Amino acid sequence: MASIVQFENVGLRYGTGAEVLSDVSFSLGKGAFYFLTGASGAGKTSLLKLLYLAQRPSRGLIRLFGEDAVTMARGRLPGFRRRIGVVFQDFRLVQHLSTYDNVALPLRIAGMSEKELDTPVREMLAWVGLAERADARPPTLSGGEQQRVAIARAVIGRPEMLVADEPTGNVDPDMAERLLHLFDALNRLGTTVVVATHDLHLISRIPNARMMRLDRGRLSDPTGELRFPPGAPA
Numbered sequence: 105m106a107s108i109v110q111f112e113n114v115g116l117r118y119g120t121g122a123e124v125l126s127d128v129s130f131s132l133g134k135g136a137f138y139f140l141t142g143a144s145g146a147g148k149t150s151l152l153k154l155l156y157l158a159q160r161p162s163r164g165l166i167r168l169f170g171e172d173a174v175t176m177a178r179g180r181l182p183g184f185r186r187r188i189g190v191v192f193q194d195f196r197l198v199q200h201l202s203t204y205d206n207v208a209l210p211l212r213i214a215g216m217s218e219k220e221l222d223t224p225v226r227e228m229l230a231w232v233g234l235a236e237r238a239d240a241r242p243p244t245l246s247g248g249e250q251q252r253v254a255i256a257r258a259v260i261g262r263p264e265m266l267v268a269d270e271p272t273g274n275v276d277p278d279m280a281e282r283l284l285h286l287f288d289a290l291n292r293l294g295t296t297v298v299v300a301t302h303d304l305h306l307i308s309r310i311p312n313a314r315m316m317r318l319d320r321g322r323l324s325d326p327t328g329e330l331r332f333p334p335g336a337p338a
């Protein structure tokens with residue numbers, strides 16, 4: 105399988121603190137589905153930030169979409185980021201835009217006309233159960249509703265890679281399953297998916313997913329040979 109991401113001996117420290125990620129080496133296969141697990145504080149969000157280019161490593165090599173992401177000129181970063189859909193742990197919705205406009209944003213940035221984007225945006229809102237909340241602004245939405253807007257916005261543009269940080273932390277189990285189904289459908293269309301979660305039930309729902317586990321800043325399998333979850337066919 106061709107790889108879309110390669111990390112070699114990556115380390116990350118914030119400021120002058122101790123390393124929060126050390127000697128992290130792995131590669132992600134194009135079109136595969138990964139879960140990232142690990143205790144609170146193990147470094148999951150930090151690893152995802154490196155993946156979506158919000159953070160540069162303190163040491164090591166990162167290749168993304170076949171290019172060196174560490175030495176890449178700053179001016180090229182936005183173009184790369186547009187190829188990645190991100191569901192942030194704290195949602196980061198545009199507060200003054202409606203639900204509809206938040207979800208439409210990636211399609212507008214990609215140059216789609218209002219006429220073209222209306223149907224996909226409305227279908228996506230219906231899928232995440234927010235058709236009735238299309239005109240509401242984020243401050244009037246519940247945490248679970250905001251999380252669903254964030255997910256809809258991240259997946260609507262069919263990015264090459266989807267990176268999601270605890271994307272079902274604020275919704276009930278039925279909705280979590282529905283959202284996972286959305287990630288699975290996107291994955292079947294070719295998107296490489298990386299989901300950080302503590303939810304073992306969710307992990308068991310995608311039998312072909314591979315596992316990455318962080319333990320205090322280190323991958324529990326230092327060879328980077330990422331494994332299928334227990335009980336799944338190898």
Ligand SMILES: Nc1ncnc2c1ncn2[C@@H]1O[C@H](COP(=O)(O)OP(=O)(O)OP(=O)(O)O)[C@@H](O)[C@H]1O
Pocket residue numbers: 118121124142143144145146147148149150151
């Ligand atoms: N901006 C920052 N500045 C300094 N230290 C940070 C920063 N962000 C994270 N850390 C530290 O890095 C370590 C890893 O944090 P990170 O958020 O990556 O863990 P996590 O596995 O995502 O945790 P959680 O499951 O609780 O979200 C923690 O010790 C945290 O305090």
